[in-house]
Amino acid sequence: MTGREYPWKRRPGWWxxxxxxxGFQLREAGGVVCALYGLVLLNMLIQLREGESAYTAFxxxxxxPPVLYLNLVLFAxxxxxxxxxxxxxxxxxxxxFTRQPLPWKVVFGVxxxxxxxxxxxxxxLIFGGI
Amino acid sequence: xxRTSFDIVVVGGGAAGLRAAIAAAESDPDLTIALVSKVYxxxxxxxxxxxxxxxxxxxxxxxxxxxxxxxxxxDFLADQDxxxxxxxxxxxxxxxxEHWGCPWSRDEDGRVSQRAFGGxxxxxxxxxxxxxxxxxxxxxxxxxxxxxxxxxxxxxxxTSLIVDAGACTGVVALNLRGGSMVAIQGxxxxxxxxxCGRVYExxxxxxxxxxxxxxxxxxxGVPLKxxxxxxxxxxxxxxTGILITEAARGEGGYLINKDxxxxxQRYLPGKMELGPRDILSRAMVQEMKEGRAFxxxxxxxxxxxxxxxxAKKINERIPMVRELAEKYMGLDPVxxxxxVRPGQxxxxxxxxxxxxxETTLPGLYAVGETACVxxxxxxxxxxxxxxxxxxxxxxxxxxxxxxxKRRSTYPRGAAAREALKREEARVFDGLLRRERGKETxxxxxxxxxxxxxRDVGIFRDESALSDACGMLGKLRDRFASVGLAxxxxxxxxxxxxVLELDFMLDITMTIAHSARNRHESRGAHSRxxxxxRDDANYLKHTLAFQTDGPPxxxxxxxxxxxxxxxxxxx
Amino acid sequence: MVESEVVFRVKRYRPExxxxxxxxxxxxxxxxxxxxxxxxxYIKDHVDPTLTFRWSCRMGxxxxxxxxxxxxPRLTCGTYIRDVHKGAVTVEPLSNFPILKDxxxxxxxxxxxxxxxxxxxVRKDWGDLTKEYVQYPEDVEAYRQQSLCINCMLCYxxxxxxxxxxxxxxxxxxxxxxxxxxxxxxxxxxxxxxxLNTKTGIWECTFVGECSVVCPxxxxxxxxIQTLKFLATMRHMRRLLMPGASSR
Numbered sequence: 035m036t037g038r039e040y041p042w043k044r045r046p047g048w049w050x051x052x053x054x055x056x057g058f059q060l061r062e063a064g065g066v067v068c069a070l071y072g073l074v075l076l077n078m079l080i081q082l083r084e085g086e087s088a089y090t091a092f093x094x095x096x097x098x099p100p101v102l103y104l105n106l107v108l109f110a111x112x113x114x115x116x117x118x119x120x121x122x123x124x125x126x127x128x129x130x131f132t133r134q135p136l137p138w139k140v141v142f143g144v145x146x147x148x149x150x151x152x153x154x155x156x157x158x159l160i161f162g163g164i
Numbered sequence: 165x166x167r168t169s170f171d172i173v174v175v176g177g178g179a180a181g182l183r184a185a186i187a188a189a190e191s192d193p194d195l196t197i198a199l200v201s202k203v204y205x206x207x208x209x210x211x212x213x214x215x216x217x218x219x220x221x222x223x224x225x226x227x228x229x230x231x232x233x234x235x236x237x238x239d240f241l242a243d244q245d246x247x248x249x250x251x252x253x254x255x256x257x258x259x260x261x262e263h264w265g266c267p268w269s270r271d272e273d274g275r276v277s278q279r280a281f282g283g284x285x286x287x288x289x290x291x292x293x294x295x296x297x298x299x300x301x302x303x304x305x306x307x308x309x310x311x312x313x314x315x316x317x318x319x320x321x322x323t324s325l326i327v328d329a330g331a332c333t334g335v336v337a338l339n340l341r342g343g344s345m346v347a348i349q350g351x352x353x354x355x356x357x358x359x360c361g362r363v364y365e366x367x368x369x370x371x372x373x374x375x376x377x378x379x380x381x382x383x384x385g386v387p388l389k390x391x392x393x394x395x396x397x398x399x400x401x402x403x404t405g406i407l408i409t410e411a412a413r414g415e416g417g418y419l420i421n422k423d424x425x426x427x428x429q430r431y432l433p434g435k436m437e438l439g440p441r442d443i444l445s446r447a448m449v450q451e452m453k454e455g456r457a458f459x460x461x462x463x464x465x466x467x468x469x470x471x472x473x474x475a476k477k478i479n480e481r482i483p484m485v486r487e488l489a490e491k492y493m494g495l496d497p498v499x500x501x502x503x504v505r506p507g508q509x510x511x512x513x514x515x516x517x518x519x520x521x522e523t524t525l526p527g528l529y530a531v532g533e534t535a536c537v538x539x540x541x542x543x544x545x546x547x548x549x550x551x552x553x554x555x556x557x558x559x560x561x562x563x564x565x566x567x568x569k570r571r572s573t574y575p576r577g578a579a580a581r582e583a584l585k586r587e588e589a590r591v592f593d594g595l596l597r598r599e600r601g602k603e604t605x606x607x608x609x610x611x612x613x614x615x616x617x618r619d620v621g622i623f624r625d626e627s628a629l630s631d632a633c634g635m636l637g638k639l640r641d642r643f644a645s646v647g648l649a650x651x652x653x654x655x656x657x658x659x660x661x662v663l664e665l666d667f668m669l670d671i672t673m674t675i676a677h678s679a680r681n682r683h684e685s686r687g688a689h690s691r692x693x694x695x696x697r698d699d700a701n702y703l704k705h706t707l708a709f710q711t712d713g714p715p716x717x718x719x720x721x722x723x724x725x726x727x728x729x730x731x732x733x734x
Numbered sequence: 735m736v737e738s739e740v741v742f743r744v745k746r747y748r749p750e751x752x753x754x755x756x757x758x759x760x761x762x763x764x765x766x767x768x769x770x771x772x773x774x775x776y777i778k779d780h781v782d783p784t785l786t787f788r789w790s791c792r793m794g795x796x797x798x799x800x801x802x803x804x805x806x807p808r809l810t811c812g813t814y815i816r817d818v819h820k821g822a823v824t825v826e827p828l829s830n831f832p833i834l835k836d837x838x839x840x841x842x843x844x845x846x847x848x849x850x851x852x853x854x855x856v857r858k859d860w861g862d863l864t865k866e867y868v869q870y871p872e873d874v875e876a877y878r879q880q881s882l883c884i885n886c887m888l889c890y891x892x893x894x895x896x897x898x899x900x901x902x903x904x905x906x907x908x909x910x911x912x913x914x915x916x917x918x919x920x921x922x923x924x925x926x927x928x929x930l931n932t933k934t935g936i937w938e939c940t941f942v943g944e945c946s947v948v949c950p951x952x953x954x955x956x957x958x959i960q961t962l963k964f965l966a967t968m969r970h971m972r973r974l975l976m977p978g979a980s981s982r
Contacts, residue, residue, distance in 0.1 A: 037343060037654040037749025039840055040833040044897040051805055055894065058942045122941070125957030127964050133872040203788075204845075206885050207796045262866045265855040265917060267874055267881055274868035298795055299881070306853040306910075318842075341834060343750075370790040403767065406793045488793065491812065606779035650784040654749045655835040658783045 061118055064111030071108055120145040167315060169575070170198040171568040172561075173334055173350030175322050175377055177205030179297070179550060180532025181356030182304040183557025184521075184564070189311040191565045198348050200317040200337055202372065202660070205305045209358050209370045210553070213297025214409035214484060216279060216289035217550035219254035225286050227251045232727060234548060237283040237440050238512075238541025239687035239697065240729035241390070241705070241722055246519040246537045248725065250555050257554035258290050266303040267292050269481075279481070280414045283440040283545040283734075290547075294409050294482045300550060317348065321660050322376065324587050325353065325384045325528065328579035332384065332528035336580075336587040340660070343653030345588050347580035351568035352527050354560055355381060355515060359533040363668045363675070364508040364621075365613040368400055368407035377534040379667035381515040382674065386523045387707040387718070389536040391671070392679035392689050393512035395544055396622050398444040400507035402462035404492055408485055408504055410546040413437040415481050418469040419444070420501060421456040427466075435734040442543040442688040443734070445506035449622050452505075460503060467501035474498070506622060510549065512540040512688065513678070516707060516720075521560030527567065531560040538705065541722075542687020592653070595662055600647035605661045608646060612639055612665075612672060620676050625693045629680040633714065636676055640669050674708035674715050681717045682706060699729050740764040740815055741822040742773050744785065747833045755833060758782075759822070764815065770803055770823060771810040774837075787837040794950055797886035801837050802826040807891035807948045828891035830900075841887050847903050848885075851911035851929055856922025873918045880913035880958055882951040889945035889955050895938050902938040903930065905945035905955030912958040915965070924969070931966040939963075 049055040081092040095101060123145060124138025174185045177199055185199050201208070220230050230251040235242050258276070262268055268276045269291050281289040292299040308314050320337040326347060327333070334349035360375025361367035382388050398419070399408040413419070419437050421427045431447040432439040448466055451457050457464040470478060470485070475498045478486050489497045515530035517523050517537055523530055532553045539552060619632035643665065650658040684698035685691050703722050708715040739761050747755040762776050771789055778785045787810070789799040794812045801810050803825055804818050815823055831839035861867070889905035896902045911930055915923040930936045939959045946956040 037652070037835070038752055039749065040747050040755060042830055042832050042897070042900075044830070044894070048894055048897065052944075054944055054947060055942070058940075058944075062940065122957070122960055125954065126960035128961075134875065203790065203798070204885075207788075207790050207798045209791065209796075211796050211884075212791045212793060256863045259863045259866050263855065263860055263863070263919070265914070265919060267878065267917075268866070270869055270871050270874055272871065274870045274873075276866050295795070295882075298884070302881075306848075307855075309849045310854055318845075341840075370792065370796065372790050404792065484795075491794070604779075605783065610779075648783070650786075652748060652750045652784075652835070655786055655838055657786050658778075 060111070061115055064115055068108060068112055068115070116149065117146075120149075167196070168346060169349045170196045170315070171351050172196075172564050173198045173200060173348055173353045174356060175200050175335060175354065175380075176208070176356035176358060176532070176534070177201035177203070177305070177316075178208035178210040178356060178358055178532065179300055179304060179553035180534070180557040181205075181208075181354070182301070182308050183554050184354050184356060184531055184561035185314050186304065186308055186311070187558045187561030188565050189308075189314050191562060193313070195313060195565065195568070197311075197314045198317060198350060199308070199314055200320050200322060200335065200348060202319060202321040202340070202376070204318050205308075205316070206302060207372070208301060209373050210297045210301040210550070212368070212370060212407065213300070213550055214294045214407060215411035215414065216281060216291035216296050216547045217258065217300065217554070218281065218284065218288050218545070218547040219258040219290055219551060220251060220288060221255055221258065221276065221278060221290070225288050229285055230254070230288060233284050234539060234545055235541070235727050236732055237543055237545040238539070239543055239732050240699070240703065240727070241393070241541030241686060242539050243519075243537065243723040244725040244727060245723050247539050249519050249559075250539050250552065253555045253559070254551045257551065257558065261300065261303060261554065264303050264307045266299055269293060279411060280438060281545070281547045282410050282413065282438050282444070283435075284547070289411075289414065291411065291481075293480075294411050294484045296550065320346070320348075321663065322380065323591055323663060324583060325380050326575075326580050326583040327384055327525070328576055331526040333575035333579060335380075336583050338591065338660070340655050343655070345584060345591065347584040349575045349577075349580050351571045351574065352529060352564035354521065354529040354531060354564055355534050356530070356532045356557070357534050359511045359514070360668065360671045361508050361511070362664075363612065363616050363672050365610075365617040366400070366405050367508040368397055368405055369508070374664035374668050375671040376664065376667050377530060378515055379670045381523060381525070381528065381530060382670055382708075382710050384525055384528070385710065386525050386528065387516045387709050388671075388674045389513055389516035389705050389707055389720075390538060390542070390678070391511070391513035391674040391708055392682055392706060393540075393542050393687060394508060394620070394675065395441055395510040395512060395688050396445040396506040397441055397509035398448055398506050399468050399502075399504040400509070401488070401492055402460055402465045402503050402505050405507045406488055406492055407509065408468060408488065408502060409482065410441070412468060412470060412482050412485050415477060416473055418472075419448075419504075420467040420469050421451050422458045423456060425456075427451050427456065432734050439734055440543055440545060441509075442690075445622055446690060448506050458503065463505070465503040465505040468497075468504045469501040470497045471499065471501070510544055512536065512538065512542065512544050513675075516705075519556070519559065520563035521556055522563060529560050529564050531556045536705075542689060591659070591663070596648060596651065596653070596656070596659060598647040600649050601645050603642050603646045605646055605648075605658060605665055608639055608643055609661070609665050609668070612636070612668065616672055616675070620672075620679055623690050623692050624679055625691060626680070629676060632676040633673070633680060636669065636672050637714065640673070643669055670710070677715045677717060678706040678708050697732075703729060738764050740773065740819060742777065743822045743824045744774075744777070744837070745826040746785075746836050747827075749835050766816055768815045769811055770801075770808075770813045770815060770818070770825060771799055773815060773823065774810060774825065786835045795884060797884035800828050800886045800888050800891065802829055802891065807888040809886060809888070809950050812950060828887055830891050830893065830897040831887070839887075841890070843900065844885070844887060844890065844904065844907065847907040848910060851903070851907050852922055852926050853910050853914060855914065855917065855920050856925070857919070858921060867919045869918055876918075877913045877916040880909045880916070880953055883909055883913075883953045883955075884951055886950065888948045888950065892944040892948040894942055894944070895940060899938055901934040903935050905959065906953075908936055908962055909953050909955040909958040912962055923965075927962070927966045927969050930962055931970060936962045936966065
């Protein structure tokens with residue numbers, strides 16, 4: 035006489051169970067949204083091809099408050115994505131010059147500094163410099 | 165289950181059982197091996213061993229010295245031919261395990277490290293931080309996955325041996341997940357089910373250590389040897405009984421009483437904290453009796469002081485000690501001494517075997533803590549047990565293979581079918597159907613554990629032991645009215661608890677009666693009414709045989725080769 | 735120690751009666767140093783012997799006693815009631831596994847996955863048994879963390895990918911594969927990476943990271959899987975660009 039195993043079924047809303055699952059969904063959703071923003075930038079190129087008036091109209095659209103707020107949200111998601119990535123690198127691909135690999139926090143810190151440096155240089159190029 | 169007939173059946177998936185199974189698998193690609201265990205092998209109690217495993221690996225050491233340490237540690241009750249066999253094979257087992265990937269801790273030059281341990285004259289204990297049992301078990305279990313010919317029966321509880329025409333031809337087991345019973349036949353059967361610490365109330369042992377294999381052999385007419393020799397480990401956490409490894413002392417830890425004194429200087433000034441476990445446990449009880457122990461919510465205790473070792477050494481050599489103290493005692497041993505007290509840990513006694521693991525029943529073998537060869541005699545040195553599992557696991561595996569090869573045909577199916585029917589009737593119709601009355605499994609189990617703790621503990625005397633023998637007989641009678649609330653067949657852990665209690669009630673009788681009949685103190689067996697060692701009358705092993713009443717006690721002499729018994733001084 | 739009581743809500747399931755799992759409540763005496771396992775044992779010994787759960791070592795090394803406690807996969811022997819006491823202590827079987835009975839789940843599938851990653855040393859020649867292979871302390875350190883896995887299944891219970899795709903090889907099996915790949919004595923990394931570099935291997939992982947959060951032994955299987963992604967990719971590139979070149 036044998037009994038029946040009770041099968042497992044994942045419940046919808048599993049990601050509401052704790053903060054980290056929620057953070058994961060945000061990161062993943064954020065990635066999708068950022069990818070979609072690429073379409074916006076693609077559209078910008080298309081408008082540029084359409085001619086000056088179309089391009090200017092598109093730039094005006096980009097300057098409206100709703101779109102600016104959207105950009106802020108997207109920027110936050112990109113930063114979240116980048117930071118979680120930097121936190122992972124030290125553990126996923128150990129970098130070793132001595133007997134022990136570099137601690138992941140060091141790799142994280144170096145990457146953040148490099149990122150800030152490169153971003154600073156880009157900002158300087160666009161708004162200052164040349 | 166497709167196959168139920170094998171060349172070798174191994175019962176128990178710990179270090180000894182896995183080592184035997186691998187030895188059998190490696191010796192011949194055509195052999196089939198069954199590994200039957202009531203838990204998944206990586207849950208076996210080997211996993212909790214902490215300190216290390218001994219072997220002669222370096223020039224400052226010798227087989228002579230390892231043998232002498234072991235024999236002296238055993239208070240000269242060890243069989244010296246078996247000890248000589250043992251020490252000579254430890255090094256190759258350690259190296260073999262290393263080749264299989266075991267992460268031994270290493271010296272700066274890349275060679276395997278060794279540390280000091282209780283009762284060992286030199287540093288010969290190989291270690292893997294302080295998780296040696298965990299690493300050995302997982303290395304063996306994962307290595308066993310190389311061999312398809314090892315068929316695992318995970319969560320199968322063996323209830324009886326199959327005996328046909330005077331030989332053991334396999335086992336009957338309860339499939340916990342399927343809820344049915346099955347006969348697993350083998351040309352040879354190896355019992356490797358570990359010890360029986362759960363007969364005591366306060367033990368380092370896990371829940372599964374209920375002496376199953378010992379009872380199975382005992383019921384088939386095989387004697388249990390030296391059952392009175394029970395080891396109490398000096399450093400267990402009060403309350404839980406969780407083990408704090410001897411390695412903490414091996415790395416330099418001190419034992420202190422409430423006056424902050426390293427009290428071992430009054431008992432064993434030569435060895436101090438690295439004396440053998442029986443002497444240390446008795447010293448602790450003495451300190452408690454004389455009012456120099458600390459008092460806590462779980463009774464009296466002494467202190468294990470590691471503060472002078474420093475955080476770096478502790479984290480490198482004994483990290484789990486720190487984790488356990490923080491988790492279960494809420495203190496950091498880097499800053500505070502750890503409360504410790506003696507607790508049951510190991511049993512030197514077990515199924516009587518020779519050095520090939522053979523028992524008096526042809527086709528039946530035993531190895532590891534289940535067996536008593538004996539290399540540990542009246543007291544085991546720390547770090548000899550895992551080496552014993554490896555050396556004798558291999559030797560027994562090979563011996564069983566040779567025996568199996570001499571049998572050209574597989575065992576008769578008829579005997580297995582009869583045994584299966586009998587066990588189904590006993591377990592399903594007999595035990596499972598009984599209604600719950602006054603007696604419960606837990607009730608009897610707890611009484612048994614408390615009485616063993618009180619009357620058959622570190623210090624024993626005639627009146628306590630005779631009380632114990634009487635009470636155990638009464639518990640056995642009361643057990644006949646235990647009924648079960650859980651009537652299911654699938655994964656019925658109340659049923660397995662009843663089966664285990666049934667085994668334990670047999671085992672405890674052998675412990676109490678063997679202790680009562682040994683009128684001397686030797687090693688871990690301390691009689692306040694017979695405080696001296698008596699070589700003239702008791703340089704022999706106790707054998708306990710099952711009868712309809714109390715066990716029949718007999719004796720067999722100790723094998724002496726090179727080392728004449730002398731006073732055991734450290 | 736304060737004498738008082740605590741309520742346990744335990745998920746029950748009887749395989750021979752069928753039906754669905756349901757909660758049962760028990761009120762038991764409580765001491766401040768009790769762990770959840772102590773509570774379960776009290777219930778089984780003194781209140782309801784039919785309650786079924788796995789346990790053995792009670793010190794967090796055997797891996798038997800995993801369960802969802804208040805929704806989080808934990809070892810019941812290592813979870814103090816005082817830390818999870820929110821009115822009642824809710825104990826359920828580990829998520830993501832079929833239930834055998836009460837808190838006992840079926841994880842045989844993990845053992846098959848473990849076997850599939852070749853979890854043992856692979857070598858062409860073994861040398862003799864007179865000397866160990868030389869391995870320096872920093873070499874041991876390289877795989878020590880992944881070697882600490884006690885096979886408790888908490889990581890599988892935490893992994894939402896495994897919860898919806900049961901063929902995923904999973905955190906523990908991957909961590910153990912990496913343990914062997916990083917062991918200087920092993921020569922089987924290539925075969926393991928081939929096994930893991932598949933749809934049911936590491937590529938199912940989307941780096942949720944919850945496995946590493948719940949791991950009681952700090953194995954960090956999430957990092958192990960991402961490392962394996964690097965290693966598998968590099969091996970794949972090497973084979974594409976330099977076919978015929980031997981790999982470790």
